[in-house]
Amino acid sequence: MQSLNAKVxxxxxxxxxxxxxxxxxxxxxxxxxxxxxMNGVALKALADETENLAGRLHTVEMNATSPEDVTDxxxxxxxxxxxxxxxxxxxxxxxxxxxxxxxxxxxxxxLDVNLSGAFSVMQAVARQMVAQGDGGxxxxxxxxxxxxxxxxxxxxxxxxxxxISLVKTFAxxxxxRQIRANTIAPGATDTPLLxxxxxxxxxxxxxxHAPLGRLGDPRDHAEMASFLLSDASAWITGQTFxxxxxxxxx
Ligand SMILES: NC(=O)c1ccc[n+]([C@@H]2O[C@H](COP(=O)([O-])OP(=O)(O)OC[C@H]3O[C@@H](n4cnc5c(N)ncnc54)[C@H](O)[C@@H]3O)[C@@H](O)[C@H]2O)c1
Numbered sequence: 001m002q003s004l005n006a007k008v009x010x011x012x013x014x015x016x017x018x019x020x021x022x023x024x025x026x027x028x029x030x031x032x033x034x035x036x037x038m039n040g041v042a043l044k045a046l047a048d049e050t051e052n053l054a055g056r057l058h059t060v061e062m063n064a065t066s067p068e069d070v071t072d073x074x075x076x077x078x079x080x081x082x083x084x085x086x087x088x089x090x091x092x093x094x095x096x097x098x099x100x101x102x103x104x105x106x107x108x109x110x111l112d113v114n115l116s117g118a119f120s121v122m123q124a125v126a127r128q129m130v131a132q133g134d135g136g137x138x139x140x141x142x143x144x145x146x147x148x149x150x151x152x153x154x155x156x157x158x159x160x161x162x163x164i165s166l167v168k169t170f171a172x173x174x175x176x177r178q179i180r181a182n183t184i185a186p187g188a189t190d191t192p193l194l195x196x197x198x199x200x201x202x203x204x205x206x207x208x209h210a211p212l213g214r215l216g217d218p219r220d221h222a223e224m225a226s227f228l229l230s231d232a233s234a235w236i237t238g239q240t241f242x243x244x245x246x247x248x249x250x
Contacts, residue, residue, distance in 0.1 A: 005030035012091040015042035017191030019090030021218035034077035064117030086229035114159035135178030171238030180237035187244025189216030211246030
């Protein structure tokens with residue numbers, strides 16, 4: 001089994017949920033990790049918790065919607081570790097409303113983080129990978145809701161559907177440079193994002209109908225992200241992987 005040992009892995013949204021679980025998994029496999037997040041307090045907690053691995057963890061407080069922050073994030077990682085081999089884009093938010101009531105502010109707020117922010121980070125890291133000249137792997141977290149749609153989440157599902165199309169274009173344009181790009185489409189997963197935004201009745205109903213009968217654990221996605229970031233997936237690009245307990249079967 002190939003691992004992330006000695007690779008340099010960048011993770012946005014690395015302070016919480018799926019991103020955080022991937023940071024910890026990558027560190028445990030021997031990677032150097034560049035964890036970016038806008039939540040400085042949670043980043044500090046992550047650094048404290050992984051104290052014995054601190055030499056391999058570099059944390060950066062950054063806002064993915066700021067091109068300057070993104071430039072500094074990538075440059076800082078290269079300065080710290082010399083290169084970037086893999087990127088997980090996990091930074092994401094939700095702020096829903098029914099279509100007829102959705103404000104343009106809410107529309108842009110979600111698109112800016114989930115799609116434009118993802119584009120900025122993926123472009124900056126891809127440019128670094130091209131300069132390195134020996135390939136790389138980009139993984140972005142989309143959602144199974146991009147496939148099903150979601151009542152009250154028009155901006156969120158549009159951002160996640162757009163991300164799937166964008167990642168396919170990265171795969172097409174960068175494949176000949178051996179830079180791969182894939183997405184993971186989680187089902188409902190037990191993270192602060194779900195806890196804060198989903199009513200308990202929704203969660204109970206979701207679990208009841210899911211074939212595997214439980215919510216996702218952030219580590220379920222960290223396992224898939226690690227595989228896609230490793231050389232074990234060297235011939236996989238442009239794909240979307242549902243990790244959802246069977247809740248959606250595309
Ligand atoms: N939890 C679920 O059920 C679920 C399901 C499908 C998809 N997802 C997606 O998975 C990804 C991770 O979500 P999670 O559930 O781990 O949520 P989370 O809230 O636990 O983690 C998201 C992290 O992203 C950070 N972040 C948000 N906006 C940012 C910005 N502009 N710049 C930098 N960092 C920013 C937050 O500070 C947070 O630490 C998101 O893209 C989300 O849409 C989650």
